[in-house]
Amino acid sequence: MKLAHRLLLQSLAIIAVMVISVVVIIDIQLHSSIIEQTTHDLAGEARLLATQWRSGVDPDSLADEAGVATGHRVTLIDSTGHVVGDSEFDGPALQGLENHSNRPEVVDARKNGVGSVRRMSPSTGEERLYVAVKARRGVARVSVTTV
Template identity: 40%
Template sequence: MKLGLRAKLTLVALLLIGVAITAAFLFMRREVHSVLVDHMTRDLVTRAQLIADQVSEVQLPDDDVKDWDALADRLGKASKARVTLIAADGRVLGDSEVPTGDLAALENHSERPEVVEALSSGRGISERHSATIGQSQLYVAVPVQRMAPGGPKVARLSIELEEVEGALQTLEKGLLLASILGLAIAVLLASFAAKSLANTATHLTEVAERMADGDLTARARIRKEDELGPLGAGLDLLATNLSSTLDELTSERDKMSSILESMREG
Protein backbone atom coordinates (compact mmCIF):
# COMPACT_ATOMS: atom_id res chain seq x y z
CA MET A 1 0.00 0.00 0.00
CA LYS A 2 1.50 3.29 -1.12
CA LEU A 3 1.01 6.18 1.28
CA GLY A 4 0.64 9.74 0.13
CA LEU A 5 2.52 12.69 1.55
CA ARG A 6 -0.36 13.67 3.80
CA ALA A 7 -0.65 10.16 5.26
CA LYS A 8 3.10 9.94 5.84
CA LEU A 9 3.24 13.30 7.59
CA THR A 10 0.23 12.40 9.74
CA LEU A 11 1.76 9.06 10.73
CA VAL A 12 5.07 10.68 11.66
CA ALA A 13 3.25 13.28 13.76
CA LEU A 14 1.15 10.54 15.39
CA LEU A 15 4.27 8.55 16.26
CA LEU A 16 6.07 11.54 17.76
CA ILE A 17 3.04 12.65 19.74
CA GLY A 18 2.43 9.10 20.99
CA VAL A 19 6.03 8.75 22.19
CA ALA A 20 5.89 12.14 23.92
CA ILE A 21 2.61 11.34 25.68
CA THR A 22 3.86 7.90 26.79
CA ALA A 23 7.06 9.39 28.20
CA ALA A 24 5.11 12.11 30.01
CA PHE A 25 2.66 9.52 31.38
CA LEU A 26 5.43 7.30 32.80
CA PHE A 27 7.25 10.29 34.28
CA MET A 28 4.11 11.66 35.93
CA ARG A 29 3.18 8.24 37.33
CA ARG A 30 6.59 7.87 38.94
CA GLU A 31 6.53 11.40 40.32
CA VAL A 32 2.99 11.08 41.67
CA HIS A 33 3.87 7.75 43.32
CA SER A 34 6.84 9.41 45.00
CA VAL A 35 4.75 12.38 46.15
CA LEU A 36 1.96 10.17 47.51
CA VAL A 37 4.35 7.89 49.40
CA ASP A 38 6.20 10.92 50.81
CA HIS A 39 2.93 12.48 51.95
CA MET A 40 1.75 9.23 53.53
CA THR A 41 5.12 8.77 55.23
CA ARG A 42 5.06 12.22 56.82
CA ASP A 43 1.49 11.67 57.97
CA LEU A 44 2.37 8.26 59.38
CA VAL A 45 5.39 9.67 61.25
CA THR A 46 3.13 12.20 62.97
CA ARG A 47 0.62 9.52 63.96
CA ALA A 48 3.38 7.17 65.13
CA GLN A 49 4.84 9.85 67.39
CA LEU A 50 1.42 10.50 68.94
CA ILE A 51 0.96 6.76 69.50
CA ALA A 52 4.41 6.49 71.10
CA ASP A 53 3.59 9.37 73.46
CA GLN A 54 0.39 7.63 74.56
CA VAL A 55 2.12 4.28 75.04
CA SER A 56 4.86 5.88 77.13
CA GLU A 57 2.27 6.89 79.74
CA VAL A 58 0.64 3.45 80.03
CA GLN A 59 1.62 1.39 83.07
CA LEU A 60 1.29 -2.31 82.32
CA PRO A 61 3.48 -5.30 83.15
CA ASP A 62 5.91 -6.35 80.43
CA ASP A 63 4.38 -9.82 80.18
CA ASP A 64 0.76 -8.64 80.10
CA VAL A 65 0.42 -9.39 76.38
CA LYS A 66 -3.37 -9.43 76.50
CA ASP A 67 -3.62 -5.83 77.72
CA TRP A 68 -0.81 -4.58 75.46
CA ASP A 69 -2.55 -6.17 72.48
CA ALA A 70 -5.87 -4.64 73.49
CA LEU A 71 -4.12 -1.27 73.65
CA ALA A 72 -2.66 -1.83 70.17
CA ASP A 73 -6.16 -2.67 68.90
CA ARG A 74 -7.61 0.56 70.32
CA LEU A 75 -4.75 2.66 69.00
CA GLY A 76 -5.06 1.01 65.59
CA LYS A 77 -8.73 1.95 65.34
CA ALA A 78 -8.02 5.50 66.49
CA SER A 79 -5.09 6.03 64.11
CA LYS A 80 -6.63 4.12 61.20
CA ALA A 81 -3.40 2.20 60.76
CA ARG A 82 -1.87 -1.09 61.81
CA VAL A 83 -0.19 -0.58 65.20
CA THR A 84 2.54 -2.90 66.46
CA LEU A 85 4.07 -2.57 69.93
CA ILE A 86 7.55 -4.08 70.13
CA ALA A 87 9.62 -4.88 73.21
CA ALA A 88 13.33 -4.09 73.54
CA ASP A 89 14.23 -7.69 72.71
CA GLY A 90 12.11 -7.66 69.54
CA ARG A 91 9.08 -9.52 70.88
CA VAL A 92 5.71 -8.30 69.64
CA LEU A 93 3.61 -7.31 72.64
CA GLY A 94 0.62 -6.16 70.63
CA ASP A 95 -0.56 -5.90 67.04
CA SER A 96 -3.85 -4.44 65.92
CA GLU A 97 -4.05 -6.84 62.95
CA VAL A 98 -2.99 -10.05 64.74
CA PRO A 99 -5.10 -11.95 67.31
CA THR A 100 -3.61 -12.13 70.80
CA GLY A 101 -3.24 -15.89 70.61
CA ASP A 102 -1.09 -15.63 67.47
CA LEU A 103 1.40 -13.05 68.78
CA ALA A 104 3.77 -15.66 70.17
CA ALA A 105 4.11 -17.21 66.71
CA LEU A 106 5.30 -13.96 65.11
CA GLU A 107 8.95 -13.62 64.17
CA ASN A 108 11.20 -11.55 66.39
CA HIS A 109 11.15 -7.94 65.14
CA SER A 110 14.53 -6.84 66.47
CA GLU A 111 16.09 -7.09 63.00
CA ARG A 112 13.33 -5.31 61.15
CA PRO A 113 15.01 -2.39 59.32
CA GLU A 114 12.56 0.22 60.56
CA VAL A 115 12.95 -1.01 64.16
CA VAL A 116 16.75 -0.95 63.99
CA GLU A 117 16.67 2.52 62.46
CA ALA A 118 14.17 3.82 65.02
CA LEU A 119 16.31 2.69 67.96
CA SER A 120 19.50 4.07 66.41
CA SER A 121 18.32 7.37 64.92
CA GLY A 122 14.91 8.08 66.43
CA ARG A 123 12.80 7.17 63.41
CA GLY A 124 12.66 4.24 61.01
CA ILE A 125 10.92 3.99 57.65
CA SER A 126 10.61 0.94 55.43
CA GLU A 127 8.53 -0.18 52.46
CA ARG A 128 8.19 -3.92 51.87
CA HIS A 129 5.88 -6.92 51.62
CA SER A 130 4.44 -8.10 54.93
CA ALA A 131 4.60 -11.87 55.42
CA THR A 132 2.13 -11.56 58.30
CA ILE A 133 -0.78 -10.09 56.35
CA GLY A 134 0.47 -10.83 52.82
CA GLN A 135 0.40 -7.27 51.48
CA SER A 136 2.85 -4.49 50.64
CA GLN A 137 3.14 -2.11 53.58
CA LEU A 138 4.68 1.24 54.42
CA TYR A 139 6.21 1.05 57.91
CA VAL A 140 7.14 3.87 60.27
CA ALA A 141 8.66 3.11 63.67
CA VAL A 142 9.56 5.45 66.52
CA PRO A 143 11.03 4.71 69.95
CA VAL A 144 8.81 4.77 73.03
CA GLN A 145 10.29 6.82 75.87
CA ARG A 146 9.08 4.86 78.91
CA MET A 147 10.31 5.60 82.39
CA ALA A 148 9.27 2.18 83.65
CA PRO A 149 11.39 -0.82 82.72
CA GLY A 150 10.00 -3.30 80.24
CA GLY A 151 7.02 -2.77 78.03
CA PRO A 152 7.13 -1.58 74.42
CA LYS A 153 10.27 0.23 73.35
CA VAL A 154 9.14 0.79 69.76
CA ALA A 155 5.77 1.81 68.36
CA ARG A 156 5.35 0.94 64.72
CA LEU A 157 2.56 2.01 62.39
CA SER A 158 1.95 0.68 58.92
CA ILE A 159 -0.55 1.16 56.13
CA GLU A 160 -1.24 -0.78 52.97
CA LEU A 161 0.37 0.57 49.83
CA GLU A 162 -2.76 -0.51 47.98
CA GLU A 163 -4.03 2.97 48.86
CA VAL A 164 -1.23 4.41 46.76
CA GLU A 165 -1.97 2.00 43.93
CA GLY A 166 -5.65 2.90 44.12
CA ALA A 167 -4.84 6.60 43.89
CA LEU A 168 -2.47 5.90 41.00
CA GLN A 169 -5.12 3.91 39.16
CA THR A 170 -7.55 6.80 39.51
CA LEU A 171 -4.86 9.16 38.26
CA GLU A 172 -4.01 6.82 35.39
CA LYS A 173 -7.63 6.77 34.23
CA GLY A 174 -7.71 10.56 34.21
CA LEU A 175 -4.36 10.80 32.46
CA LEU A 176 -5.38 8.17 29.93
CA LEU A 177 -8.58 10.03 29.09
CA ALA A 178 -6.71 13.33 28.82
CA SER A 179 -4.01 11.67 26.71
CA ILE A 180 -6.55 10.19 24.31
CA LEU A 181 -8.30 13.54 23.97
CA GLY A 182 -5.00 15.36 23.51
CA LEU A 183 -3.82 12.78 21.00
CA ALA A 184 -7.05 13.10 19.01
CA ILE A 185 -6.76 16.89 18.91
CA ALA A 186 -3.08 16.73 18.03
CA VAL A 187 -3.68 14.22 15.25
CA LEU A 188 -6.50 16.37 13.88
CA LEU A 189 -4.28 19.45 13.83
CA ALA A 190 -1.41 17.44 12.35
CA SER A 191 -3.75 16.12 9.67
CA PHE A 192 -4.83 19.64 8.73
CA ALA A 193 -1.20 20.79 8.62
CA ALA A 194 -0.22 17.75 6.56
CA LYS A 195 -3.12 18.39 4.19
CA SER A 196 -1.99 21.98 3.67
CA LEU A 197 1.58 20.88 2.96
CA ALA A 198 0.43 18.06 0.70
CA ASN A 199 -1.85 20.40 -1.29
CA THR A 200 0.97 22.91 -1.71
CA ALA A 201 3.41 20.19 -2.80
CA THR A 202 0.84 18.82 -5.26
CA HIS A 203 0.28 22.31 -6.68
CA LEU A 204 4.03 22.81 -7.13
CA THR A 205 4.28 19.45 -8.89
CA GLU A 206 1.48 20.39 -11.28
CA VAL A 207 3.15 23.75 -12.06
CA ALA A 208 6.49 22.03 -12.71
CA GLU A 209 4.80 19.49 -15.01
CA ARG A 210 3.08 22.27 -16.99
CA MET A 211 6.41 24.05 -17.37
CA ALA A 212 8.04 20.81 -18.52
CA ASP A 213 5.28 20.49 -21.14
CA GLY A 214 6.13 23.95 -22.47
CA ASP A 215 3.53 26.06 -20.67
CA LEU A 216 5.74 28.87 -19.40
CA THR A 217 2.71 30.90 -18.33
CA ALA A 218 2.24 28.53 -15.39
CA ARG A 219 2.95 30.14 -12.02
CA ALA A 220 2.91 28.74 -8.48
CA ARG A 221 2.09 32.10 -6.86
CA ILE A 222 2.79 30.77 -3.35
CA ARG A 223 3.23 33.36 -0.62
CA LYS A 224 4.13 31.19 2.35
CA GLU A 225 6.82 31.59 4.99
CA ASP A 226 7.58 27.86 5.22
CA GLU A 227 10.08 25.81 3.20
CA LEU A 228 7.70 25.49 0.24
CA GLY A 229 7.38 29.26 -0.22
CA PRO A 230 10.92 29.76 -1.61
CA LEU A 231 10.45 26.70 -3.80
CA GLY A 232 7.33 28.18 -5.35
CA ALA A 233 9.05 31.54 -5.80
CA GLY A 234 11.98 29.74 -7.45
CA LEU A 235 9.67 28.00 -9.91
CA ASP A 236 7.98 31.30 -10.76
CA LEU A 237 11.37 32.97 -11.32
CA LEU A 238 12.51 30.04 -13.45
CA ALA A 239 9.38 30.27 -15.58
CA THR A 240 9.83 34.04 -15.98
CA ASN A 241 13.48 33.67 -16.98
CA LEU A 242 12.72 30.85 -19.40
CA SER A 243 9.90 32.86 -20.92
CA SER A 244 12.17 35.90 -21.34
CA THR A 245 14.93 33.77 -22.84
CA LEU A 246 12.46 32.15 -25.20
CA ASP A 247 11.13 35.57 -26.24
CA GLU A 248 14.65 36.76 -26.92
CA LEU A 249 15.44 33.65 -28.95
CA THR A 250 12.21 34.07 -30.90
CA SER A 251 13.04 37.71 -31.57
CA GLU A 252 16.53 36.79 -32.75
CA ARG A 253 15.09 34.06 -34.94
CA ASP A 254 12.65 36.49 -36.50
CA LYS A 255 15.46 38.97 -37.16
CA MET A 256 17.59 36.29 -38.79
CA SER A 257 14.64 35.19 -40.89
CA SER A 258 14.08 38.78 -42.07
CA ILE A 259 17.77 39.18 -42.97
CA LEU A 260 17.81 35.89 -44.88
CA GLU A 261 14.62 36.81 -46.70
CA SER A 262 16.08 40.20 -47.71
CA MET A 263 19.25 38.54 -48.98
CA ARG A 264 17.24 36.15 -51.15
CA GLU A 265 15.20 39.01 -52.61
CA GLY A 266 18.36 41.05 -53.34
Protein backbone atom coordinates in the same frame (compact mmCIF):
# COMPACT_ATOMS: atom_id res chain seq x y z
CA MET B 1 0.33 6.86 0.29
CA LYS B 2 0.74 10.54 -0.17
CA LEU B 3 3.56 12.42 1.47
CA ALA B 4 1.10 14.48 3.52
CA HIS B 5 -0.48 11.33 5.00
CA ARG B 6 2.93 9.86 5.89
CA LEU B 7 4.00 13.10 7.56
CA LEU B 8 0.71 13.22 9.48
CA LEU B 9 1.13 9.62 10.72
CA GLN B 10 4.75 10.24 11.71
CA SER B 11 3.77 13.41 13.56
CA LEU B 12 0.96 11.59 15.38
CA ALA B 13 3.36 8.79 16.34
CA ILE B 14 5.86 11.29 17.74
CA ILE B 15 3.11 13.08 19.67
CA ALA B 16 1.84 9.76 21.06
CA VAL B 17 5.32 8.80 22.26
CA MET B 18 5.76 12.21 23.89
CA VAL B 19 2.36 12.05 25.63
CA ILE B 20 3.06 8.54 26.93
CA SER B 21 6.48 9.66 28.19
CA VAL B 22 4.98 12.64 30.02
CA VAL B 23 2.28 10.45 31.59
CA VAL B 24 4.88 7.93 32.81
CA ILE B 25 7.08 10.67 34.29
CA ILE B 26 4.12 12.29 36.07
CA ASP B 27 2.99 8.89 37.39
CA ILE B 28 6.44 8.18 38.84
CA GLN B 29 6.65 11.62 40.47
CA LEU B 30 3.11 11.38 41.85
CA HIS B 31 3.75 7.93 43.30
CA SER B 32 6.94 9.17 44.96
CA SER B 33 5.12 12.18 46.39
CA ILE B 34 2.29 10.03 47.76
CA ILE B 35 4.76 7.65 49.44
CA GLU B 36 6.63 10.61 50.96
CA GLN B 37 3.43 12.19 52.30
CA THR B 38 2.13 8.87 53.64
CA THR B 39 5.46 8.24 55.39
CA HIS B 40 5.23 11.67 57.01
CA ASP B 41 1.63 11.05 58.14
CA LEU B 42 2.43 7.59 59.54
CA ALA B 43 5.42 9.01 61.43
CA GLY B 44 3.09 11.50 63.12
CA GLU B 45 0.71 8.71 64.09
CA ALA B 46 3.56 6.58 65.42
CA ARG B 47 4.92 9.50 67.49
CA LEU B 48 1.50 10.08 69.02
CA LEU B 49 1.19 6.37 69.74
CA ALA B 50 4.63 6.35 71.38
CA THR B 51 3.54 9.10 73.79
CA GLN B 52 0.42 7.12 74.75
CA TRP B 53 2.35 3.91 75.47
CA ARG B 54 3.08 4.36 79.16
CA SER B 55 3.50 2.15 82.19
CA GLY B 56 0.20 0.63 83.24
CA VAL B 57 -1.30 0.83 79.74
CA ASP B 58 -2.07 -2.54 78.13
CA PRO B 59 -0.07 -2.40 74.88
CA ASP B 60 -2.34 -4.75 72.94
CA SER B 61 -5.46 -2.77 73.87
CA LEU B 62 -3.66 0.46 72.93
CA ALA B 63 -2.64 -1.02 69.56
CA ASP B 64 -6.18 -2.24 68.92
CA GLU B 65 -7.73 1.14 69.78
CA ALA B 66 -5.17 3.06 67.73
CA GLY B 67 -5.66 0.70 64.80
CA VAL B 68 -9.41 1.30 64.84
CA ALA B 69 -8.95 5.07 65.18
CA THR B 70 -6.41 5.36 62.34
CA GLY B 71 -7.51 2.54 60.08
CA HIS B 72 -3.88 1.42 59.93
CA ARG B 73 -2.02 -1.55 61.33
CA VAL B 74 -0.40 -0.62 64.64
CA THR B 75 2.36 -2.66 66.30
CA LEU B 76 4.06 -2.08 69.65
CA ILE B 77 7.43 -3.78 70.04
CA ASP B 78 9.25 -3.99 73.37
CA SER B 79 12.97 -3.35 73.85
CA THR B 80 13.80 -7.02 73.17
CA GLY B 81 11.93 -7.09 69.85
CA HIS B 82 8.92 -8.99 71.20
CA VAL B 83 5.57 -7.81 69.80
CA VAL B 84 3.45 -6.83 72.82
CA GLY B 85 0.60 -5.22 70.89
CA ASP B 86 -0.76 -5.47 67.37
CA SER B 87 -4.03 -4.25 65.94
CA GLU B 88 -4.33 -7.26 63.61
CA PHE B 89 -3.32 -10.06 65.99
CA ASP B 90 -4.59 -11.07 69.43
CA GLY B 91 -4.11 -13.90 71.91
CA PRO B 92 -2.15 -16.90 70.63
CA ALA B 93 -1.61 -15.29 67.21
CA LEU B 94 0.00 -12.27 68.90
CA GLN B 95 2.21 -14.51 71.02
CA GLY B 96 3.22 -16.44 67.89
CA LEU B 97 4.59 -13.41 66.03
CA GLU B 98 8.32 -13.64 65.44
CA ASN B 99 10.82 -11.31 67.05
CA HIS B 100 10.89 -7.93 65.29
CA SER B 101 14.26 -6.66 66.55
CA ASN B 102 15.93 -7.15 63.15
CA ARG B 103 13.20 -5.59 61.03
CA PRO B 104 14.83 -2.71 59.08
CA GLU B 105 12.40 -0.03 60.24
CA VAL B 106 12.82 -1.13 63.88
CA VAL B 107 16.62 -1.10 63.61
CA ASP B 108 16.51 2.40 62.07
CA ALA B 109 14.06 3.67 64.70
CA ARG B 110 16.30 2.48 67.52
CA LYS B 111 19.36 4.01 65.89
CA ASN B 112 17.93 7.26 64.44
CA GLY B 113 14.65 7.79 66.26
CA VAL B 114 12.57 6.97 63.17
CA GLY B 115 12.73 4.36 60.43
CA SER B 116 10.65 3.58 57.36
CA VAL B 117 10.69 0.91 54.68
CA ARG B 118 8.47 -0.68 52.03
CA ARG B 119 8.58 -4.47 52.11
CA MET B 120 6.53 -7.64 52.24
CA SER B 121 5.02 -8.45 55.62
CA PRO B 122 5.95 -11.95 56.77
CA SER B 123 2.90 -11.88 59.07
CA THR B 124 0.24 -10.89 56.50
CA GLY B 125 1.90 -11.58 53.14
CA GLU B 126 1.12 -8.05 51.89
CA GLU B 127 3.47 -5.34 50.66
CA ARG B 128 3.34 -2.61 53.29
CA LEU B 129 4.88 0.75 54.08
CA TYR B 130 6.16 0.63 57.66
CA VAL B 131 7.09 3.63 59.78
CA ALA B 132 8.53 3.07 63.25
CA VAL B 133 9.58 5.51 65.97
CA LYS B 134 11.55 4.99 69.12
CA ALA B 135 9.43 5.01 72.27
CA ARG B 136 10.35 4.82 75.95
CA ARG B 137 9.12 1.26 76.18
CA GLY B 138 10.43 0.08 72.78
CA VAL B 139 9.27 0.93 69.26
CA ALA B 140 5.85 2.08 68.03
CA ARG B 141 5.15 1.15 64.42
CA VAL B 142 2.32 2.03 62.03
CA SER B 143 1.87 0.54 58.57
CA VAL B 144 -0.39 0.55 55.52
CA THR B 145 -0.67 -1.67 52.48
CA THR B 146 0.88 -0.20 49.35
CA VAL B 147 -1.45 -1.82 46.82
